[in-house]
Amino acid sequence: MPSMTDTARAARTYGAFLFDMDGTIINSLAAAERVWGRWALRHGLELESFLPTMHGKRGIDTISALNLPGIDPVAEAAEILRGEIEDVEGVVAIEGAADFLASLPQERWAIVTSAPADLARARLAAAGLPQPSIMVTAEDVLVGKPDPQCYLRGAERVGVDPSDVLVFEDVMAGVAAGEAAGADVMVVTATHRHPLETEYPTLSDYRCIRAGIGPDRRLSIRRCD
Numbered sequence: 001m002p003s004m005t006d007t008a009r010a011a012r013t014y015g016a017f018l019f020d021m022d023g024t025i026i027n028s029l030a031a032a033e034r035v036w037g038r039w040a041l042r043h044g045l046e047l048e049s050f051l052p053t054m055h056g057k058r059g060i061d062t063i064s065a066l067n068l069p070g071i072d073p074v075a076e077a078a079e080i081l082r083g084e085i086e087d088v089e090g091v092v093a094i095e096g097a098a099d100f101l102a103s104l105p106q107e108r109w110a111i112v113t114s115a116p117a118d119l120a121r122a123r124l125a126a127a128g129l130p131q132p133s134i135m136v137t138a139e140d141v142l143v144g145k146p147d148p149q150c151y152l153r154g155a156e157r158v159g160v161d162p163s164d165v166l167v168f169e170d171v172m173a174g175v176a177a178g179e180a181a182g183a184d185v186m187v188v189t190a191t192h193r194h195p196l197e198t199e200y201p202t203l204s205d206y207r208c209i210r211a212g213i214g215p216d217r218r219l220s221i222r223r224c225d
Helices: 007-011 029-042 047-053 059-066 073-086 097-102 117-127 149-158 172-181
Strands: 016-019 109-112 165-169 184-188 209-213 219-223
Touching (some): 029 047, 029 073, 059 073, 097 209, 109 149, 149 165, 149 172, 165 172, 172 184
Antiparallel strands (some): 209 219
8 A cells, every 4th residue: 555654745646757767666686686696796796785786776886886996887888787687587567557557648657767767768668558659768968867858858858847746756866966967856666675664654665555637737636446
C-alpha cells in the first residue's frame, strides 16, 4: 500500500509528472548489477560496497569518481553500455506502472533518466512500457544527477516551470536533483533493499494510486477506491 505522509502535498495539482526510469518505473536491478558486477570484478572492486554506488547516475560519472589508474572513463562507459543494451533479461515494469503511465496525457509526462537513450529505449521495450514522447537522457546533459540540470531540462521540454512538477525518483542522487530543481518529489520504494531515509512521500508501487486529471489538464495523485 503506498504511503503518502504529507496530505497537503498529495492533494496538490501539477502541470506535469517527470519520472526517473530504473528503479522508479522499471526494475532493472538484476540486469544492471550483472553487467556492472562483471566490470567491477575485472577492476578489483569489492562488489558489496561498489554496486550500491552506481545506481541513479550516469555510467561515466560513476567510473570517473573511482579515479582508477590507467582507465579511460569514456571507453569504459561505452563498454558497459553495450553490455547493458545486450542484457535486458529480467527487466520488468514496477507493478501498476504501465496502467498509470497510460492514463496520463502524453504531453504532461516525461522520463528523465541517467541512462543513454539507446539503453533507455531497450529497457522500456523489455519491460513492456510505452516509449514516451518526451525524454531526457544522459546525452542531453553536461552534468548528471544529483545536479538538477536533467530535471530543469525535463520541465522545459514539457513546458512547465520546475516548481510545477512532481518528480518520481528512487535513489538519493535523483531525489537531490529533483529537489535542487525546485520540484516536489515522490520516492518510489519498489526496488529498495534497505529503507531510504526521506522527508518526501513514498510509494511502494503504482497499484493503489491513479492519476487525477482536472478540466484544466492539471495532474494529481489519488488513491484507488
